[in-house]
Amino acid sequence: MSKGIISDDRLSSLSNEEIARYSRHLLLPQIGLEGQERLRAAKALIVGTGGLGAPLALYLAAAGVGTLGIVDFDVVEESNLQRQIIHSTRDVGRPKVASAADRIRAINPGVNVITHNTRLTSENALGIIGDYDVVADGTDNYQTRYLVNDACVLLGKPNVYGSVFQFEGQASVFSAKEGPCYRCLYPSPPPPGLVPSCSEGGVLGVLPGIVGTIQANETIKLIVGGGESLVSRLLLFDAWEMRFRELKLDKDPGCPICGRKPSIHGLIDYEQFCGLKPDHAEAPVDAIEAKELKTRLDAGDKIQVIDIREPHEQAIAPFPGAKYIPLGQMVRRMDEFDEKVDSVFLCKIGQRSIFAIRALREAGYQGRLLNLRDGVGAWARDVDNNMPKY
């Protein structure tokens, strides 16, 4: 007999030191000695050691999960510290997996930490994930989310899902044996640029803390084999309104990977699937470099510079002389543009501005539309060193 995802033959007795350390778990009949032994036998993989991965790793380590794998290819940056509480100020510049591994070992030397300082790809994902019992997904992009989902479905591993944006979070457990997978919920990703990332849209620092601890809770329950998991349920959390909502999720019989007649039998090219390759993108958008824009402005060229950022964001690093029309009002204010004059669109990193240009084109705008490549970040880097970088 085995309960949950850890088979009984992997269990062995706890030492007296372990009994002392995990006493508060052992006192819970739902966990007890057996549950703690399952935690120690378990191998959990945390994909991404960012805002979600940080609390996940800290709590799973403290809970005594025996083997913790962490995947991340990034280094710690100053702007991470507002929410990625596993990293410290002195870790800036270090690989995130190295910094995270130090903290995990400091919290619980009994944990075997395995670091994967690499990008998860279609080539390595099955090999890496195959060694673990459960996966917790804390990545920040669609391609890796579909990759993790597909690898977990193909390998039969549960995928503890969480994602965050601004003040809003989602959590679920995708376990295709019993319930829906990520593709059942979202058959395809939004076109690139349609939904801004946290690096453009921002995120409340504690939000991934809350959602990541929910993921840790679900991971522990899957390992111990008890409670009601979030399988077939989607939890929505709004930190600003302080409201939880729960929605029912059903398996999609037509799901291409976990449905009745699956069409996906192996990992695919996720960049292409997510529309990130040029041949899949919409009609290309003309770009202008920051230096070139500066030259043209200095020469007195007639150019309309349109800042599409939200007012609070514009206030961080204002662009002198720009006309301000936020992205959300672009189409309805189209008649404020002069079609005979070149227009240059700018945002923080030159992504949402592409979207503004496409929206105008679709709405029938005929004038020339240019995108400031890499946004005001490029302006701060190449033209005006006094402009703050955010």
Place this chain on the structure above:
Amino acid sequence: MAKILIPTALRAFTDGKSEAEAEGKTVGEVIAAFAAAYPDIARHLYDEEGRLRSYVNVFVGDENIRGFGGLDAPVKDGETVTLVPAIAGGGAGRA
């Protein structure tokens, strides 16, 4: 009249509003009335062929409309229509 709950990711297109009301007997009618009131959001809800985009899930109450006729799913007066788009943020967990 149905209540529409607008997710954070789409509030830039609704002047920051988190809720809206719209008239309609089916989900399709309610969303069309909502999109007519906020023209900049239409592109985010419908694809070029006018179909609902597959990265946006629509729930009436706590049920996904997919199992209830999709856009033809009925909406009763006072019911809540929740838009749930895919969000990918992980607080910059890079893998």
